[in-house]
Amino acid sequence: MIDGVHMLSNSPIQNKYINQTPSSGAMAEKAGRFFPSAITHDSRHTMPYGIYVESAYGSRKQDMDGNEYVDYFGGHGALMLGHRNAEVEACIQEALAAGTHFGSSHHFEVDWAEAVQKLMPSAERIRFTASGTEATLLAMRLARAFTGRTRIARFRTHFHGWHDHMAFGVSNHFDGSATPGVLPQVAAQVVLLDPDDIDSVAATFEREDDIAAVILEPTGGGGGMSPLAPGFVERLREITKQHAVLLIMDEVVTGFRVHKSGAQGLYGVVPDLSSLAKILAGGLPG
Incomplete structure (x- = not known):
């Protein structure tokens, strides 16, 4: 057993x-x-x-x-x-013949960033991280710093890593309450949205004036297993612009797969921030 x-x-x-x-x-x-x-x-x-x-x-x-x-x-x-x-x-x-961990800058990282920038419309600047979790965490922190606002909106069933702000509303705690180990004060800074109701999203942004950014899996929760309605992403981009809310596309699953330029290339929608992982390094440590 x-x-x-x-x-x-x-x-x-x-x-x-x-x-x-x-x-x-x-x-x-x-x-x-x-x-x-x-x-x-x-x-x-x-x-x-x-x-x-x-x-x-x-x-x-x-x-x-x-x-x-x-x-x-x-x-x-x-x-x-x-x-x-x-x-x-x-x-x-x-x-490998050149070395494994230089602990210094090297031309490989510049070449890598250049390739990403050519493919991803939103990649004006690139910050390499150790994981997708770290990428979404830093994207949200950057959004709060840029806007001066404190809250992050996200969609139920959409997965964005293991850090505290994203540890609920994925497969449980859909009411927005904190999962064990997450501070209630942290959970209170996250606004949970329904992924099948763009009108309620618009109403939330009308009502809440302290939302720094909204993050989503652009093909739907669970890597697209719960797909979004046609036109949802395009309408969300319009709403975020109307309310000066940053749009974060979590392209850990969709990047370079659904289109060579990711979901943003597929939909023709350029987010303010994007997160990438896994395929970004071809399954190798980045």
Whole structure:
């Protein structure tokens, strides 16, 4: 029995899975001694346990028992060219030969920023960060500093990282109350909006005069699993301009995927700030 994992009783599908993945099961049981729920990322919640991958190539992954899977996840969406792409691996080897952590400025970061700026309409200036969570956190801080306002508006079910301002209203606490560990004073600085009612968004901006910015997943919550209505993003841009509220597009999921210029390129809507991650570094540490 793996700590924190519940088994289904008399399930032929589950029993077959367990029989075919004994090594993954053993590794999951060991992982339960170290990690909460025996996993290192929420997306890996699988009953009775997830597979443990031994290798991957192209669009396929192989687990520790030799079972092969078609990979529709693609490294959290970061590996558009698949696993172990030959051209990408050659570039990695070339970069490794020069060093791994200079602790100084280098031309690679300038070249990288130039490529991003050419593709993303909103990228007038670029700040590299360590994660998507850090990118959205800093975008909101910048919005508050620029506008002199304190509150951030966001949409229910839209995910923007793990920092305190975004830790509720995604899969729970849809009333805006703070999740355990988040200060109520922090939660009070966030305005939760309904993603399916642009008129209520407009009314909120009419009523609230201390909103610095609104942040959204531009294709809808859960990486587009709850899509926005056609014209929603375009109308939101109009409303934010009317009320001098900054628009932050969280393009961690959509950047360089739905369009070479991200969702902003797809919709023809230029936000004031954008956040990128994962695919920005091709699944490698940025």
